[in-house]
Amino acid sequence: MNCMLIMVIIAEQEQIAQSKQKGELLTWDDLAKMKYSWRVAQETLRMVSPIFGGFRKAVKDIEYDGYLIPKGWQIFWVTNMTHMDSSIFPESSKFDPARFNNQASIPPYCFIPFGGGPRICPGYEFARIETLITIHHLVTQFTWKLLADNFFKRDPMPVPTEGLPIQIMPKTNITS
Ligand code: HEM
Incomplete structure (x- = not known):
């Protein structure tokens, strides 16, 4: 993630923080602004x-892309096969948050970190809230520095190769 990107996040979150009294909790409206x-x-x-x-189980014979998937077979859908398909996400190896500017432009069942269909992750909204609240408090109250090379391996889940040691500093201590 580049510095410019972090600066935009900090600006967005600082603006929300400045609109609040000390100790005032975040609201749904604040989350919508993030x-x-x-x-x-x-x-x-x-x-x-x-x-x-x-996994999904075929409940009837399915023909997909010229292949027959017989009823009863198990299928393993792989998130990255879809997420890194450049016909869906152009220049898929490029980190570009702007591709989500128009959410409606992403075809159905193509952005699937939470799965899809009737068994989609029921924690999706909760995960969104947790993520945004964590970002808010992290960037408005702290600065940090990575203490190891920021590589990860797939095992098969993404895992930082050296753990994720960071030095974290409260912002108030830096300015005082
Ligand atoms: C970034 C965070 C999360 C990610 C990426 C994630 C991802 C997923 C995925 C991919 C599935 C399988 C969906 C499918 O088969 O179509 C799933 C299922 C599930 N998730 Fe999450 N999840 C997250 C957070 C949460 C949270 C916070 C909760 C609960 C508070 C939760 C509860 C569940 C449950 C109960 C299922 C099983 C649903 C079912 O089989 O009907 N998840 N999640």
């Missing part, structure tokens, strides 16, 4: 989906 932060989170979920994929 548009850029959520696009960055979505782009992160697209490129580094925490869930590798999942």
Whole structure:
């Protein structure tokens, strides 16, 4: 994630923080204003989906892309196969939160970090809230520095190769 991107997130979150009294809690309206932060989170979920994929069972014979999938077979859908398909997400290896500017432009069942259909993750909204609240408090109250090379391996889930050691500093201590 580049510096420019972090600066935009900080500006968005600082603006919300400045509109609140000390200790005042975030509201639904505040979350709705965190548009850029959520696009960055979505782009992160697209490129580094925490869930590798999942099983589905064919309830009838299906023909897909010239292949017959017989009734009763198990299918394993893989998140990254869809997320890194450049016919769906152009320049799919590029980190570009702007691809989520127009959510309606993303075809159905193509952004699937939370799965899809009747068994879609029921924690989707809760995960969104947790993510945005964490970003808000992290960037408005702290600065941090990575203490290791920021590589990850797939095992098959994405795992930072050296853990994720960071030095975290409260913003108030820096300015005082
Ligand atoms: C970033 C966070 C999360 C991600 C990426 C995620 C992803 C997923 C995925 C991919 C599935 C399978 C969906 C499918 O088969 O179509 C799933 C299922 C599920 N998730 Fe999440 N999840 C997240 C957070 C949560 C949270 C916060 C909760 C609960 C508070 C939750 C509860 C569940 C449950 C209960 C299922 C099983 C649903 C079913 O089989 O009917 N998840 N999640």
